[in-house]
Amino acid sequence: MSPTNPIDPATAHGLSACWSCQGPVAAGEPFCPTCGAVQPPGQADHFTRLGLPRAFDVDLQALDRAYFARQRALHPDRMARHSARERAIAESQSVSLNDAYETLRDPMRRAGYMLAAAGRPVAGDGATIDDHALLSETMEAREALMEAATETEVAALAARAAADRAACLADVAGAFAAGDLDAARRHATRLRYLVKLVEEAHRRRLSLAGKAA
């Protein structure tokens, strides 16, 4: 929004008019407090949308509970006899919940999301990689994977990549917990490469197993 625009007094106080009864609805409320109509999802960050504390360490069971509870209330299937318009609004709510859930469920995406929101995007999200140690680590790991000729060799490399990934995830969590976003960004970038490496190792293992069969 351009700063020269006159600011609507309702918007300024976090209020909007319910599309159904025209009454006031606080920003982020999924239902109108007066008439009960489902409201459009609006702009909210993923943590707020799911009612979770904004922290990298997410309790996955709490995440599931929050997601299920909200989908139960907002999914278009739950509005069987409502008007087409309400079902369409419910669908957009459901889309937003899925987006929030998918992003927060996966630690790599969660880290990327939090860092982008803090103005420190991870390489690949509109930033380029500048960590030379990581570049050479990645290249060596890829080469080792390509040169591995037997399933056993690939399995060993895959196990190492998986262990590195787990350790790196702990580094990311540690950096977020310490509030060191630059370190979090560095570790998150490495995490992204390690996740790709684990996937590649898995594919290579499958293709070797396929040839052996």
Add this chain to the structure above:
Amino acid sequence: MLLQIHEPGETPLPHEQRGTAVGIDLGTTNSVVAVATDGTPEVLRDAGGAALVPSVVAYGADGVVEVGAAARRRLLDDPDLVVSSVKRLMGRGAGEARALAGTLPYRVAPPEPAEGGMVRLLVGGRRLSPVEVSADILRALKARAEAALGRPVERAVVTVPAYFDDAARTATRDAARLAGLEVLRLVNEPTAAALAYGLDHAAEGLYAVYDLGGGTFDISVLRLQKGVFQVLATGGDAALGGDDIDHAVAERFLAERRPEAAPTVAEVKQALATARLAKECLTTQERGEWLVEIGGGTSRHRLDRATLDEVAEPLVARTIEICRTVLADAGLAPDEIRGVVMVGGSTRMPIVQDRVAALFGRPPLVDLDPDEVVALGAALQAEALTAGSDTLLLDVTPLSLGIETMGGIVEKVIERNTPIPVARAQEFTTYQDGQTGMLFHVVQGEREMVDECRSLARFELTGIPPMTAGAARIRVSFAVDADGLLTVTAQEKTTGARQHVEVRPSYGLGEDEMARMLRDSMEHASDDMGRRLLIEARVEARRVLLALDAATKADAALLPADERAAIAAAAAGLERLLAGDDRHAIDAAVEELERLSRAFAQRRMDKAIRLALAGRSIDAVAAEAAPNPTE
């Protein structure tokens, strides 16, 4: 106006009588229709007690169309007039149909230039699309349901293989529309089976559904938790099924019968029917002998279980491999699965049950009829979507969706196993100075190269204002709804100018074609449309009345007596109109009511702002009323 404010998720609107909603399993080999009442589903049978309707259609020279067992009987006498396994051609192009060629017992033809990209069938002098043949099967199921229930049936939940791509899903929805059925939802077959199974057994935890149908294989892994059915991962093969075993056995029979010459169409159909019978017999018996009889020439064929297993082995091995991949996608080990639900007639084969048991380390669940369980689940979902229910299905996209970029590489926009509904957008830019148009190619699949993925549609964005290369920002949005159907839109962002987008589905029906078929199929199409609009107008009007009633109760002090009287009079007038059939009068009365209450709405908003200014946000008011609003 003495109406109650409703809680979110409840159903405040009186039920519009629109006929019963049924669940339909539209299968490759057999189809089933079921209905649920108060959470109990029941398969609808014919007068003889049969639940299965063979997915076979006979197109008689006299113009008579027969479906089901009657059509299957004609398969042997008039093989040229009969279509079976048409599901394998839904949303397929002529090239793909040729790849299936040896396995299809009827002639196919490429579409004419004026037709959409879907393959056509040449049957009894007719030229038919797979959508029309499927619509004939659906009409027969609709008729069976109406006969069994004694009421009109106009709405249905129709199941599709989880691994069906967008073209096949769209074709299924179009077939239902042609048959005069409003599709409440396309539900994935394994998910429907899980719904029937889970509700029947009050199951909780992780479950797998192994669905080996006539022409498709699906595997889904779900988490069942307090009425929520959450699909974690799904996979499969839309061209792998029990039919393939029949074909392999039939080929064996034909080679034994007359190895020196190519078989006739009649011989192929006869051999297939015999092969299916042999396969079914060998589920319970160890060996047998069957006759293939055509035009007086009879041949005898012996087959035992071990030989059948040998024939089926590669197919079963492939399904087990897909199961492993899907488990890996969900990040699960086989022993974490609490139960494996078996779906599809082919899962009766002992070799299938043995291999599945070996993979998961436990015997599969076979207590619900594998031919009926999908329709039962569909019926439950049909009831949930019309009468309401406590269960909720959360499904995923089976295949990644992407867009072609430079060099034929696919840029994925939505990854497979993403929960639906979902919307994602990606930005692209122009690569030439002054470029005003851009071509997009939408594909589905997991491979990196466009040629190895399935083409869904091409579209062109025109009317981009001329700019230097790379300056335009074209936002392409993908939205997959709860039916798993994709909608793609594109917009140039820097100018906000509207562009025209023309989408050409790669393997669909042309828009004109579909419109013509709908016209031809429904004599009362316009009546039907008018009635739907009337029902929507009534639902909308009741919504407005309820909303206004809630508002006048909440803020009675803000409504002067004269305004209140005017609004009450207009509301009473609208109530009277709701009893009638004049949609336009209802719409006009709704507009008038909204106009009369506008000043009141403004006062309510002003009051909320004053409260906010006084430091009492409506959040705070709500918090006072309920000190602990979060779970």
